[in-house]
Amino acid sequence: MKSLIKILSRYLSSAVLVALILVILNFAIMILWMFETRKNTIVDYPTEQVADQLYFENGQYQFSELGREALQEKYQWAMLISNEGNILWGQNLPEDVPQTYTLSDVASMSRWYLEDYPVNVWRRDDGLFILGYPKDSLWKMHTELPLDGINRLIYLIPIGILLNIIAALILTFIFGSRLFKSLRILLTGVKKLEQNQAIDLPTNGILGDLAENLNRTSATLQAQQEALQKRDQARSTWIAGVSHDIRTPLSMVMGYASQLEENMQLPEEQRQRAAVIRQQSWKIKTLISDLNLASKLEYSMQALHIEPYSPTVLIRESVTELINRGANKQHPITVQIHPNAEPCVLEGDEKLLARALTNLLENSIRHNPQGCAIHIAAENNDTHLSITVQDNGNGFPDAVLASVKLPLTPESLDTHGLGLLIVRQIVAAHQGQVSFENLKEGGSLVRVELPFA
Amino acid sequence: MKKMKEIHKSKILLVDDEIELCHMVKDILRGDGYQRIFTAYRLEQARQLLRTENPHIMILDVMLPDGDGFQFIQEVRQHSQIPVLFLSAKDEDEDRLLGLGLGADDYLTKPFLPRELLLRLQIILRRTYLPITPKEQKKPVFFLGDREIDLNSGTVKSGDDTQQFTAKEFVLLEKLVENQGNIVTGDALCQAAWGDHLYSYENTLMVHIRRLREKIEAEPSNPQHLLTVRGLGYKLVGKKEIQ
Numbered sequence: 001m002k003s004l005i006k007i008l009s010r011y012l013s014s015a016v017l018v019a020l021i022l023v024i025l026n027f028a029i030m031i032l033w034m035f036e037t038r039k040n041t042i043v044d045y046p047t048e049q050v051a052d053q054l055y056f057e058n059g060q061y062q063f064s065e066l067g068r069e070a071l072q073e074k075y076q077w078a079m080l081i082s083n084e085g086n087i088l089w090g091q092n093l094p095e096d097v098p099q100t101y102t103l104s105d106v107a108s109m110s111r112w113y114l115e116d117y118p119v120n121v122w123r124r125d126d127g128l129f130i131l132g133y134p135k136d137s138l139w140k141m142h143t144e145l146p147l148d149g150i151n152r153l154i155y156l157i158p159i160g161i162l163l164n165i166i167a168a169l170i171l172t173f174i175f176g177s178r179l180f181k182s183l184r185i186l187l188t189g190v191k192k193l194e195q196n197q198a199i200d201l202p203t204n205g206i207l208g209d210l211a212e213n214l215n216r217t218s219a220t221l222q223a224q225q226e227a228l229q230k231r232d233q234a235r236s237t238w239i240a241g242v243s244h245d246i247r248t249p250l251s252m253v254m255g256y257a258s259q260l261e262e263n264m265q266l267p268e269e270q271r272q273r274a275a276v277i278r279q280q281s282w283k284i285k286t287l288i289s290d291l292n293l294a295s296k297l298e299y300s301m302q303a304l305h306i307e308p309y310s311p312t313v314l315i316r317e318s319v320t321e322l323i324n325r326g327a328n329k330q331h332p333i334t335v336q337i338h339p340n341a342e343p344c345v346l347e348g349d350e351k352l353l354a355r356a357l358t359n360l361l362e363n364s365i366r367h368n369p370q371g372c373a374i375h376i377a378a379e380n381n382d383t384h385l386s387i388t389v390q391d392n393g394n395g396f397p398d399a400v401l402a403s404v405k406l407p408l409t410p411e412s413l414d415t416h417g418l419g420l421l422i423v424r425q426i427v428a429a430h431q432g433q434v435s436f437e438n439l440k441e442g443g444s445l446v447r448v449e450l451p452f453a
Numbered sequence: 454m455k456k457m458k459e460i461h462k463s464k465i466l467l468v469d470d471e472i473e474l475c476h477m478v479k480d481i482l483r484g485d486g487y488q489r490i491f492t493a494y495r496l497e498q499a500r501q502l503l504r505t506e507n508p509h510i511m512i513l514d515v516m517l518p519d520g521d522g523f524q525f526i527q528e529v530r531q532h533s534q535i536p537v538l539f540l541s542a543k544d545e546d547e548d549r550l551l552g553l554g555l556g557a558d559d560y561l562t563k564p565f566l567p568r569e570l571l572l573r574l575q576i577i578l579r580r581t582y583l584p585i586t587p588k589e590q591k592k593p594v595f596f597l598g599d600r601e602i603d604l605n606s607g608t609v610k611s612g613d614d615t616q617q618f619t620a621k622e623f624v625l626l627e628k629l630v631e632n633q634g635n636i637v638t639g640d641a642l643c644q645a646a647w648g649d650h651l652y653s654y655e656n657t658l659m660v661h662i663r664r665l666r667e668k669i670e671a672e673p674s675n676p677q678h679l680l681t682v683r684g685l686g687y688k689l690v691g692k693k694e695i696q
Contacts, residue, residue, distance in 0.1 A: 244542045244543065245542075248474055248563055251474060251564040253564070254566065255477045255567050259567060281564060282564075285564050303547075310640075310652075312652075313650070316639070316684070316685050316686065317641075320635075320682075324635040324636055334684060335685055
């Protein structure tokens with residue numbers, strides 16, 4: 001919706017700007033044109049100049065060459081009327097021009113026309129000099145404005161511009177509303193596309209074509225997603241199938257190895273070797289169930305059993321279970337739970353989270369055969385519960401540290417160390433964050449942050 | 454149900470389509486002393502053997518060529534209470550729960566340790582066919598250092614002095630004895646004694662543990678048997694059985 005308002009305001013402001021520019025442009029062109037026309041009419045033979053060309057000499061009016069030229073080029077005829085209203089002198093006088101003039105005639109022609117001839121009038125000492133244009137060659141208009149009106153013009157211009165802007169706004173809004181309706185439909189469509197939902201927009205309206213395109217895009221995306229899902233499912237099912245099929249032959253390897261191991265008739269050395277076969281077979285079993293779990297988590301095929309649980313109880317139980325399974329003097333585990341974490345109750349799959357925690361502890365133990373101290377702490381950080389697993393051992397190898405920093409994608413299944421990958425997947429499935437680092441003083445630190453719902 | 458003098462005389466029906474695996478399981482069972490083992494590679498054969506041989510227990514695979522074990526156990530349960538132990542390569546929680554929910558006595562996933570199979574088999578057979586003797590119902594009597602503890606009477610004897618445990622002390626001690634040598638979390642102890650979280654009972658638990666120590670430890674401030682595991686819980690060690 002926010003972006004639609006943005007589009008709307010942009011649209012309106014640009015429309016107003018267009019209107020404003022048009023008004024200014026028109027105004028400017030008009031002024032320029034008027035100025036140009038005026039310049040043309042003024043430069044060539046102004047009335048006073050032509051009037052000066054007539055002089056009285058030797059008891060006779062003389063008209064200079066320039067005056068004749070002006071009559072030729074611009075005007076048609078000229079005359080001089082005495083203050084009494086009689087023609088004193090005339091040049092190219094048309095037939096229909098009267099011989100005498102009353103005061104009212106003069107007043108009329110000085111503003112308008114003389115017998116339909118547009119005329120210019122110039123006052124001389126000896127009378128009135130009149131320059132005549134050909135008929136129908138000039139439009140004369142006399143303007144008359146009250147002075148305060150002209151003063152008010154200074155205020156009226158901005159108000160006019162403002163009114164224009166408002167008019168432009170209203171007009172564009174009215175014309176644009178249909179466009180915005182279509183735009184809003186498109187916008188909701190695009191949002192749905194973003195969330196990977198199927199869309200079916202109405203294809204009528206101004207932007208019908210665009211809506212149709214979006215509908216087609218949605219169909220393509222849906223088809224692609226379905227194909228991807230199918231492929232993921234096939235991959236996960238395949239891994240599940242393979243791990244299932246490995247179990248029966250592995251049973252036999254383990255079974256017979258166990259039998260050999262317990263067969264007292266065999267020499268000790270042989271029985272030891274059988275024990276190694278059995279132990280390694282068990283490792284393969286663990287690996288394939290890890291692989292299976294990782295692939296299921298990856299393709300979201302692992303059903304989560306979400307229930308309220310106490311994370312601190314979970315921590316104590318996981319650690320206790322690990323210690324009870326085989327107390328190890330070389331890997332002492334200490335637990336420190338901040339009192340503010342005790343009352344926390346989160347929602348999640350307790351079994352998977354316990355698995356994640358156990359994986360972290362086992363990882364520390366497995367990669368520090370020389371022994372190391374492991375410390376687990378938990379604390380309530382207002383928005384989330386923070387669990388840290390720290391040891392003072394070798395730290396993560398660089399390659400492992402690099403691989404756990406990569407984003408979780410289907411390719412992460414390639415990374416070595418399924419244990420840590422499963423930790424990341426389980427934490428991600430609970431909308432949590434997990435970070436891995438090596439400590440300067442040696443050892444590693446894993447921080448798991450689980451958000452409160 | 455008939456009673457048996459000896460578990461190894463049980464007739465065992467093994468149903469699995471993997472011939473090699475059947476051979477091995479047979480080997481394992483024979484090695485432990487079982488004599489009467491029948492194998493079926495298909496449900497059809499299993500049906501027939503169930504009728505003719507009347508076995509005491511059935512070890513059943515889930516995926517078989519002519520049907521699945523889950524359906525088969527439902528079919529069998531309509532006319533027989535024969536104990537069934539699933540031995541399957543399906544290791545999902547859902548499968549295990551389904552199998553147990555359908556009335557199986559146990560569910561073991563492949564690959565398995567032969568010893569585990571034998572132990573689970575023995576437990577089912579004993580539970581089903583050997584009547585429980587009253588002797589086994591007795592609660593343990595044992596020594597912690599020089600003190601004799603009798604969980605039947607809930608008492609501790611030190612020389613001539615006999616003390617009684619309170620109800621809560623007894624519950625805590627029993628829980629620790631059950632898991633002796635292992636850590637029991639404070640959460641589990643509170644759950645056992647008060648049915649509630651450690652969060653609300655931490656101090657109460659500490660008080661009860663101290664009183665318990667006063668009764669069973671020679672030096673309560675320096676316990677040798679009821680040890681604190683910091684941050685986790687408690688552990689009972691050094692329990693000696695009475696000969």
